Amino acid sequence: xxxxxxxxxxxxxxxxxxxxxxxxxxxxxxxxxxxxxxxxxxxxxxxxxxxxxxxxxxxxxxxxxxxxxxxxxxxxxxxxxxxxxxxxxxxxxxxxxxxxxxxxxxxxxxxxxxxxxxxxxxxxxxxxxxxxxxxxxxxxxxxxxxxxxxxxxxxxxxxxxxxxxxxxxxxxxxxxxxxxxxxxxxxxxxxxxxxxxxxxxxxxxxxxxxxxxxxxxxxxxxxxxxxxxxxxxxxxxxxxxxxxxxxxxxxxxxxxxxxxxxxxxxxxxxxxxxxxxxxxxxxxxxxxxxxxxxxxxxxxxxxxxxxxxxxxxxxxxxxxxxxxxxxxxxxxxxxxxxxxxxxxxxxxxxxxxxxxxxxxxxxxxxxxxxxxxxxxxxxxxxxxxxxxxxxxxxxxxxxxxxxxxxxxxxxxxxxxxxxxxxxxxxxxxxx
Numbered sequence: 001x002x003x004x005x006x007x008x009x010x011x012x013x014x015x016x017x018x019x020x021x022x023x024x025x026x027x028x029x030x031x032x033x034x035x036x037x038x039x040x041x042x043x044x045x046x047x048x049x050x051x052x053x054x055x056x057x058x059x060x061x062x063x064x065x066x067x068x069x070x071x072x073x074x075x076x077x078x079x080x081x082x083x084x085x086x087x088x089x090x091x092x093x094x095x096x097x098x099x100x101x102x103x104x105x106x107x108x109x110x111x112x113x114x115x116x117x118x119x120x121x122x123x124x125x126x127x128x129x130x131x132x133x134x135x136x137x138x139x140x141x142x143x144x145x146x147x148x149x150x151x152x153x154x155x156x157x158x159x160x161x162x163x164x165x166x167x168x169x170x171x172x173x174x175x176x177x178x179x180x181x182x183x184x185x186x187x188x189x190x191x192x193x194x195x196x197x198x199x200x201x202x203x204x205x206x207x208x209x210x211x212x213x214x215x216x217x218x219x220x221x222x223x224x225x226x227x228x229x230x231x232x233x234x235x236x237x238x239x240x241x242x243x244x245x246x247x248x249x250x251x252x253x254x255x256x257x258x259x260x261x262x263x264x265x266x267x268x269x270x271x272x273x274x275x276x277x278x279x280x281x282x283x284x285x286x287x288x289x290x291x292x293x294x295x296x297x298x299x300x301x302x303x304x305x306x307x308x309x310x311x312x313x314x315x316x317x318x319x320x321x322x323x324x325x326x327x328x329x330x331x332x333x334x335x336x337x338x339x340x341x342x343x344x345x346x347x348x349x350x351x352x353x354x355x356x357x358x359x360x361x362x363x364x365x366x367x368x369x370x371x372x373x374x375x376x377x378x379x380x381x382x383x384x385x386x387x388x389x390x391x392x393x394x395x396x397x398x399x400x401x402x403x404x405x406x407x408x409x410x411x412x413x414x415x416x417x418x419x420x421x422x423x424x425x426x427x428x429x430x431x
Contacts, residue, residue, distance in 0.1 A: 023076065023077070023078060024039060024040075024074050024075065024076055025074065025075050025076075025077055026072055026073075026074050027072060027073060027074075027075060028071070028072055029062070029065060029066055029070050029071060029072060029073060032056060032062050032065070032073055032075070033056070033062075034056050034057065034058050034059060034061075034062070035055065035056065035080055035081045036055070036056050036075045036077075036080050037054070037055050037056075037075055037076045037079035037080060037081075038054065038055075038056060038073050038074070038075055039074050039075065039076055040073070040074040041065070041070050041072070041073045041074070055079075055081065055263065057152070057153060057263050058153055060153055061153075116167075116168055116169045117168050117169055118169065119169055119171050119172055119175075119368060119369065119429070120429065121169070122165060122168050122169040122171075122172040123172045123175070123176075123429045125165060125168075125172070126165050126172035126173045126175075126176055127172075127176055129158075129161055129162060129165055129173070130173060130176045130177070130191070132158060133158045133159075133162065133191050133194075133219075134184075134187055134188070134191060136154055136155065136158050137187045137190060137191055137219070138187055139151070140155065140223070141186070141187070141226050144223070144226045144227075144257065145226060149260055149261060150220075150223075150257065150261050152261050152263055152264060155216060155219055155220070156212075156216055158219075159194055159198075159212065159215040159216045159219050160212050160215070162194060162195060162198060162215060163198050163208070163211055163212050163215050166195070166198045166199055166202060167202070167208075170198075170199050170202065171353045171368065171369055172429075173195045173199075174195065174199060174348075174352065174353040174354055175353050175354040175366070175368075175425070175429060176354070177191070177192040177195045177196070177354065178352075178353075178354030178355065179354075179421070179422060179425060180192070180311050180312060180318075185311060185313060185314075186222065186225055186226075186233070188311070189222065189307055189308065189311060190218065190219055190220070190221065190222050190223075191219065192307050192311075193218040193219075193221060193222075193300075193303050193304055193307050194215045194216075194218040194219040195215075196218070196303045196306065196307060196348075197214050197215055197217070197218035197299065197300065197303050198211055198214065198215040198218075199347060199348070200299060200302075200303060200343075200344055200347050201214045201215075201299070203343065203346070203347035204343060204347075210267070213265045213267040213268060214267060214268075214271070214296060214299070216264070216265075216268050217264075217265075217267055217268030217269075217270075217271035217272065217296070217300070218271065218300060218303065220254070220258070220264070220268060220271075220272060221254070221271050221272050221275050221300055221304065222250065222254070222304075223253075223254045223257055223258075223272070224249070224250035224251060224252065224253030224254030224255070224256075224257065224272075225250045225253075225254075226253075227250075227253050228246060228247060228249070228250055228253075229246070232246055232247060233247070234314045234315065235315060236314065236315040237315075248276070248284050248285060251272065251273065251275075251276060251284070251285050252285060254272045255269070255272055255273055258272060267296055270294045270296055270297050271296050271297060271300040273297070274288065274293050274294060274296075274297025274298075274300065274301070275297060275300040275301050275304050276301070276304075277292075277293050277297060277301065278301065278334070278335040278336070279293065279298070279333060279334070279335065279336065279337060280334045280335060282334075282335065283301075283335075290337075295340075298336070298337040298340055299340060299344075301335075301336060302328060302336050302337070302340055302341055302344050303344070305324075305327075305328065305336070306321075306324050306325075306328065306344070309323075309324040309327060310324050318413075320355070320411035320413075321348070321351070321352045321355055321411065322350060322351070322411060325345050325350070328341045328344070328345075329341060329345075346372075348370075349367075349370030349371075349372070349375050349378060350375040350376060350378075351367045351370070351375075351376075351378050351408060351411070352367065352370070353367050353368065353369065353370060354366060354367060355367045355411055356411065356412050356413065356414060356419075356421060357380060357408050357409070357410070357411055357412060358386070358408075358409045358410055358411075358412050359380065359382065359406040359407065359408060359409055360406055360407050360408075360409045361385075361387075361405075361406045362385055362386045362387035362388075363382040363384065363385050363386075363392065363406065364382065364383065364384040364385070364386060364412070364417065364419070365380040365381050365382035365383060365384075365397070366380065366381050366383075366424070366425065366428055366429075367379070367380055368380065368381045368396060368428075368429075371398070371399075371400050373400075374399075374400040376407075376408070377398075377399035377400040377407070378399060378408075379396055379397065379398050379399070380396070380397050380399060380406075380408070381394060381395070381396045381397075381428045381429075382394070382395055382396075382397060383424050383427060383428055384417075384419065384424070386417060394427060394428055
């Protein structure tokens with residue numbers, strides 16, 4: 001017996017109806033295959049918008065659509081690609097479609113995304129997510145060194161999950177990203193840049209699907225360094241010209257890797273290609289100037305430089321966030337886009353979440369939340385008193401409130417007071 005499928009109403013795409021005379025085809029979800037290019041979808045007889053049309057990369061994408069209740073899709077047969085051996089389609093740098101029910105009004109969408117949970121509620125989820133992302137980044141590095149391709153579906157899934165966490169409460173991943181280990185720089189730098197980029201893009205009001213692509217691009221931006229010898233990457237002394245040129249080659253190496261992973265979007269490609277370009281033409285590899293560099297490339301340059309400056313390396317120390325901000329400002333507009341640098345600082349706050357500080361009272365604490373209207377008076381979770389030389393009851397202070405006479409004296413590093421920052425961090429934030 002043949003199954004009878006109720007036909008949905010014609011799907012409107014770019015003011016044209018999909019019909020028998022169209023180049024598009026409206027098919028059942030069970031007819032969808034990897035390699036097909038989706039332009040529109042139907043959701044339980046209600047019209048649905050897709051944030052970005054694109055190729056179906058694998059059966060996993062199809063399963064997700066089915067799970068969301070998608071009944072039919074509209075495809076463009078002229079753009080269909082043959083799947084590769086792993087089941088992913090060769091896609092000319094197009095991403096897979098992202099789905100949002102149109103029945104939800106734009107107002108409801110904004111309201112839902114602005115609804116946040118508390119930092120404490122999100123922290124455990126964020127910690128698990130961060131650890132999973134580190135494990136995946138290690139697998140990506142190991143796969144590339146073994147001559148295998150990147151599992152882009154897995155990378156997209158983990159960066160999408162990080163974006164979700166950031167929309168629930170961005171301070172959780174921001175806090176965790178401050179716990180850095182100089183021995184795992186390559187892994188943590190790319191991961192932390194992904195978090196910073198998503199937070200930055202959210203602050204700029206970019207669309208959710210663009211933020212997801214930016215998070216993936218940042219996750220992959222330094223992937224070419226996998227093939228740079230460790231003795232050059234971690235050299236303690238000054239690099240000679242030959243070594244410096246080898247370091248610079250990581251951009252071309254990263255682009256070559258992504259050529260073999262064609263489902264990565266053009267946005268991610270531009271971030272890999274341009275994160276060392278500078279607006280005055282002093283960057284590399286192409287010495288592009290202002291208008292020739294994409295907005296996303298300029299954003300990636302800021303994020304990449306900031307995280308590199310604030311991270312302890314084997315061959316040099318780190319600087320406090322406020323000093324990194326001063327450097328970015330000083331080097332704008334010659335190296336960095338001045339407007340974007342200002343927005344980046346506004347986004348993170350003068351004292352970014354997760355920063356360790358000393359108060360005028362002698363208490364030590366971690367920035368737990370910024371005060372956008374009073375950036376010099378954030379929320380601080382105090383846990384230690386250096387005058388008493390002992391731990392104190394955990395307390396969160398809103399320094400903008402008159403009842404708290406304390407103010408931030410300066411940013412500090414854990415080693416200055418022989419502090420087990422990870423231990424105090426767990427006490428302050430993680431149940």
